[in-house]
Amino acid sequence: MTGRNLPTYCRRHEHQGSQADHRARLRPGHRLFTDDLDGDCESLRAAGVKVDGPNTRPWGRDATFSDPDGNGFVLMSAHADQ
Template identity: 60%
Template sequence: MMISQIGKITAFVADQDRAKAFYVDVLGFAVRADNVWGDNRWLEVGPGEAGTAIILHAPFPGASAGNLAGVMVNSPDIDKVVARLRDAGAVVDGPTDEQWGRQATFSDPDGNSFVLVADGPR
């Protein structure tokens, strides 16, 4: 196979500081990079220090915030994450029990949407 992993995903956001607060304070992600070069800010977050990261970036010309959809994230305690999201004011659908396992859906403050999937056996 030519591709070994997905390294980074870009989520366009209208306000990088607001997005950083959501991903770090609500989802518990770590800031992996937060650098500014001229008018560009590279803000990279992810669960822990390794694995796929999400770049929280201002939209490029012709793009708009909130267009990321269907990214799946996992948790060993889906109920705790759902409660934390709701406490922070996020709209969450679920969790629901599906044939493949337990899941919920939510969006960040810009409308980038995620599917939260429970780790482990059903």
């Protein structure tokens, strides 16, 4: 499978701007668990990191961000009820 035959999550994207940001959030990434999702999101933003979230999902709460190299991270609440 090559090019357009690949599933979307496997394709390499060279787009700039909001489309690239959106795709970065969809890429598989490292999952990190925290006891203080809201506090950690605030700390990341204070350090200049663009954070999407916290978001409430059917399975719990999470937030996503990328490092300067484009590696994706999912910051997840360690507790399902938070």
